[in-house]
Amino acid sequence: MAVITILGAGVMGSAMSLPASDRGHMVRLVGTPLDREIIESVKSSGRHPRLGVKLPPVDAFHHSEFARAVGDDTDLIVLGVSSAGMAWAIDRLCETLSQAIPVLMITKGLYPSGDTIATLPDHLQAEVKRRRGLSLDIAAIGGPCIAGELAARRHTSVVITSRRYEFAEELCTMLAGDYYHPRPSADIAGVEICAAFKNFFAIAVGYAVGSLERLPKAENGAFNYNAAAILFDQAIIEMMVITRHFGGEDHSVWGMPGAGDLYVTCQAGRNSRLGQNLGRGLTYREIKAGPMKDETIEGAELGITLASVLEALTRPDAVDGAALPITRALLDALVHGEPLRIPWDRLHAVH
Amino acid sequence: MAVITILGAGVMGSAMSLPASDRGHMVRLVGTPLDREIIESVKSSGRHPRLGVKLPPVDAFHHSEFARAVGDDTDLIVLGVSSAGMAWAIDRLCETLSQAIPVLMITKGLYPSGDTIATLPDHLQAEVKRRRGLSLDIAAIGGPCIAGELAARRHTSVVITSRRYEFAEELCTMLAGDYYHPRPSADIAGVEICAAFKNFFAIAVGYAVGSLERLPKAENGAFNYNAAAILFDQAIIEMMVITRHFGGEDHSVWGMPGAGDLYVTCQAGRNSRLGQNLGRGLTYREIKAGPMKDETIEGAELGITLASVLEALTRPDAVDGAALPITRALLDALVHGEPLRIPWDRLHAVH
Numbered sequence: 001m002a003v004i005t006i007l008g009a010g011v012m013g014s015a016m017s018l019p020a021s022d023r024g025h026m027v028r029l030v031g032t033p034l035d036r037e038i039i040e041s042v043k044s045s046g047r048h049p050r051l052g053v054k055l056p057p058v059d060a061f062h063h064s065e066f067a068r069a070v071g072d073d074t075d076l077i078v079l080g081v082s083s084a085g086m087a088w089a090i091d092r093l094c095e096t097l098s099q100a101i102p103v104l105m106i107t108k109g110l111y112p113s114g115d116t117i118a119t120l121p122d123h124l125q126a127e128v129k130r131r132r133g134l135s136l137d138i139a140a141i142g143g144p145c146i147a148g149e150l151a152a153r154r155h156t157s158v159v160i161t162s163r164r165y166e167f168a169e170e171l172c173t174m175l176a177g178d179y180y181h182p183r184p185s186a187d188i189a190g191v192e193i194c195a196a197f198k199n200f201f202a203i204a205v206g207y208a209v210g211s212l213e214r215l216p217k218a219e220n221g222a223f224n225y226n227a228a229a230i231l232f233d234q235a236i237i238e239m240m241v242i243t244r245h246f247g248g249e250d251h252s253v254w255g256m257p258g259a260g261d262l263y264v265t266c267q268a269g270r271n272s273r274l275g276q277n278l279g280r281g282l283t284y285r286e287i288k289a290g291p292m293k294d295e296t297i298e299g300a301e302l303g304i305t306l307a308s309v310l311e312a313l314t315r316p317d318a319v320d321g322a323a324l325p326i327t328r329a330l331l332d333a334l335v336h337g338e339p340l341r342i343p344w345d346r347l348h349a350v351h
Numbered sequence: 352m353a354v355i356t357i358l359g360a361g362v363m364g365s366a367m368s369l370p371a372s373d374r375g376h377m378v379r380l381v382g383t384p385l386d387r388e389i390i391e392s393v394k395s396s397g398r399h400p401r402l403g404v405k406l407p408p409v410d411a412f413h414h415s416e417f418a419r420a421v422g423d424d425t426d427l428i429v430l431g432v433s434s435a436g437m438a439w440a441i442d443r444l445c446e447t448l449s450q451a452i453p454v455l456m457i458t459k460g461l462y463p464s465g466d467t468i469a470t471l472p473d474h475l476q477a478e479v480k481r482r483r484g485l486s487l488d489i490a491a492i493g494g495p496c497i498a499g500e501l502a503a504r505r506h507t508s509v510v511i512t513s514r515r516y517e518f519a520e521e522l523c524t525m526l527a528g529d530y531y532h533p534r535p536s537a538d539i540a541g542v543e544i545c546a547a548f549k550n551f552f553a554i555a556v557g558y559a560v561g562s563l564e565r566l567p568k569a570e571n572g573a574f575n576y577n578a579a580a581i582l583f584d585q586a587i588i589e590m591m592v593i594t595r596h597f598g599g600e601d602h603s604v605w606g607m608p609g610a611g612d613l614y615v616t617c618q619a620g621r622n623s624r625l626g627q628n629l630g631r632g633l634t635y636r637e638i639k640a641g642p643m644k645d646e647t648i649e650g651a652e653l654g655i656t657l658a659s660v661l662e663a664l665t666r667p668d669a670v671d672g673a674a675l676p677i678t679r680a681l682l683d684a685l686v687h688g689e690p691l692r693i694p695w696d697r698l699h700a701v702h
Contacts, residue, residue: 052571144580152573154566155695157581176696181581183699215505220403222503225615229495230508230532233611240605254591254605256699260584263614264576344506345527348534348607 001025002075002174007066007089009035011147012106013080014048014055018151019180020078021056028069030061032085051151067096076102076174083109083120083298090124094131102137104160104171108195110302112309117246119192121162137167141182142191142257144264150180157181159256161191183256190248194239194257199299201235202265204326206275207340213280228266234326234347235262241323245313271299278340284333303334311335322346352376353426353525358417358440360386362498363457364431365399365406369502370531371429372407379420381412383436402502418447427453427525434460434471434649441475445482453488455511455522459546461653463660468597470543472514488518492533493542493608495615501531508532510607512542534607541599545590545608550650552586553616555677557626558691564631579617585677585698586613592674596664622650629691635684654685662686673697 002025006013009031017027031039041049042060061069070077081089086107093103109120121138128134139162150156160175160182162168168184175182185191208228215224239262240253252258266272274297277287284300303310313320314328325346333340353376357364360382368378382390392400393411412420421428432440437458444454460471472489479485490513501507511526511533513519519535526533536542559579566575590613591604603609617623625648628638635651654661664671665679676697684691 053569144577144584146573146576148569148571149573149575149577152569152571154569154573154575154577155581155693156577157695157699159699179695181695181698218404218499218503218505220499220503222497222500222505224500224505225497225618226495226500226505226507229611229615230506230607232614233495233605233607236605236610250601250605254584254587254601254610256581256584259587259605259610260580263583264580267576342506344508344530344532347532348508348510 003028003073004076004078005030005069005074006078006080007092008032008080008082008085008107009038009042009048009060010080010082011050011151012145013078014038014051015147015150016078016080016106017055017058018153019175019177021058022153023175023177025174027056027058028061028074029055029058030066030069031063032081032088033063036062048151051148053151063092066092070096070101074101076104076171078104078106080106082296083107083301084296086120086124090127093124094128097128097132097134100134100136102167103139105138105140108192108298110192110196110306112306115309115312117193117306117309119188121188121192137164138162139168139171140188140192140195142185142195142252142261144256144261146264153179155179155181157183157256159183159185159191159252161185161188163188185252185257187249187252189246190243190252191257193243193246193248194252194261196302197239197242198258198262198265199271200302200330201239201299201326202262202269202271203275203278203299204235204330204340204342205231205262205266206272207231207279207342209272210276210279230344230347231326231342232262232266237348238324238327241320242313242327245320270295270297274300275340278333281339283337283339285337300334303330307331307335354379354424355427355429356381356420356425357429357431358443359383359431359433359436359458360389360393360399360411361431361433362401362502363496364429365389365402366498366501367429367431367457368406368409369504370526370528372409373504374526374528376525378407378409379412379425380406380409381417381420382414383432383439384414387413399502402499404502414443417443421447421452425452427455427522429455429457431457433647434458435647437471437475441478444475445479448479448483448485451485451487453518454490456489456491459543461543461547461657463657466660466663468544468657468660470539472539472543488515489513490519490522491539491543491546493546493603493612495607495612497615504530506530506532508534508607510534510536510542510603512536512539514539536603536608538600538603540597541594541603542608544594544597544599545603545612547653548590548593549609549613549616550622551653551681552590552650552677553613553620553622554626554629554650555586555681555691555693556582556613556617557623558582558630558693560623561627561630581695581698582677582693583613583617588699589675589678592671593664593678596671621646621648625651629684632690634688634690636688651685654681658682658686
């Protein structure tokens, strides 16, 4: 039995308490400053208001109690904050840790670093090393996991990756249970790239649904699944090009972190809805001012954050220029305010 | 402008008349003995009763008029019969052809040949060579294409493959248009294997939906998308193992013929429905005697046809034994009458 302290009590962080607790581990759930009501609810009734379930027995803490939650017996810290909360979380870790406690990251994110991209696990590792002189074992989770389904104990499979592969294996053994099926992966670049980019490309797949509304109604009632499949597959192809470019491996792309997670992401969610609105002919600005006001759309933010790196990749004279037509079209829509235009005759031309 | 004669007036063969005619080719549509009513309808009103659309101008012929339809000016024969109709179609070709006319096959199918599998294009080529001494250029289509959507001129992308790659390229150039986007591929084995096996594996993905009905209702209303994603991705992994084993290439599996076509196939259709019924706990025999009586389920028939070859691959001592747990589970359900049992803890263990 281990002591697992989860920082971030949103849906994904909190959902992790189920497989952890069901495997017999002691779970402490710590909210961020944004999670005050959630923590109050868990403290008083055990219910997580956004997950819609009663959590298993966990000790709940407010953000100011993080050090007390970690104590001197925490074996694993699970980082479940949002990408936007990473700087805050790193501050908390640096002020709290007096020894190296392993970290499992649910938080996803990539950011530009010169002409390449950097991952959050490497960023966290470097910051804690620089500020506290501690070398943490860090792992990250990828793959298809809708938090509400995990919280309902539905079968869920994920990939856990780490620069130290044995650590990823240990975590899989620690967390695997009847309905939670983590698998180790040594491909940290591939897992992180897919975990972030599946949101970006789900926007394009969503386009097929929205654009159907602009087409004349078919006399036989035809939908637009053929087009969705084209875009779904083009997404896999472009994730493969990007993953290879930044040192990841093919099997992550056609495996759970890429194709598997894209499949789930296309079923529902904000990235899909943005794509549907783009398919209806709205611009990104119109959507953000109207139907999706104040919503955080991870795939769009990724594209905007990485715009300079991706623009370089998609220039006509770049090695991969012709191989990334959807990436190019999404950048034009998200960064340059154009309508999303799918270049149908330029897809699947390269692999 | 070319003269294209389509043999088989079912939904898929007939839908091909749209991109062909819209590109300016002259199209002749020939029914099989089962297509009598369809041909009568097309002759009288131009409407295809099952596609639910008025076809573009085509000349319609009954099966007895095949030789007249081919005439001495047909540039390309499109084979659109069902797998079960292939023997009939080969007989018609052999009695009709006096010179080698290129053939584009929509018909899909694999069959056992010793301890390996053979494809329909190779079978057709060998039969026409043996019986008529003619060497035909043969190509085949794979990839996601719902016939009713193609008939409604929705964007559709497919892969055309041939042992003579230039022939595949020529056909793509001949047929590509505003909404039809064929791409050449040299990987005939990979395209044919994926075209057939995506039906087989769609049964497993359908299981996730059906099994949800047997689970206690979640207090938060959770669905089963995580499980569907596991099975979707395991399907890609096992298609990859099978495709590699029989000499196909990875890019066909994560490309349009594999992942793209599986995506469409999982949206609807008989293979998915069989999977849903298996997920509800019914056996294959119960389903065939009840909710899917008299329906042809291509994925199930493929599994049964190839059982001996696949059983050998999935034996515990076989090279790929551990890599094909879903294949094994599907064979147990389709061939041996067992309930479909997903071995969740043995998935994604190998790639």
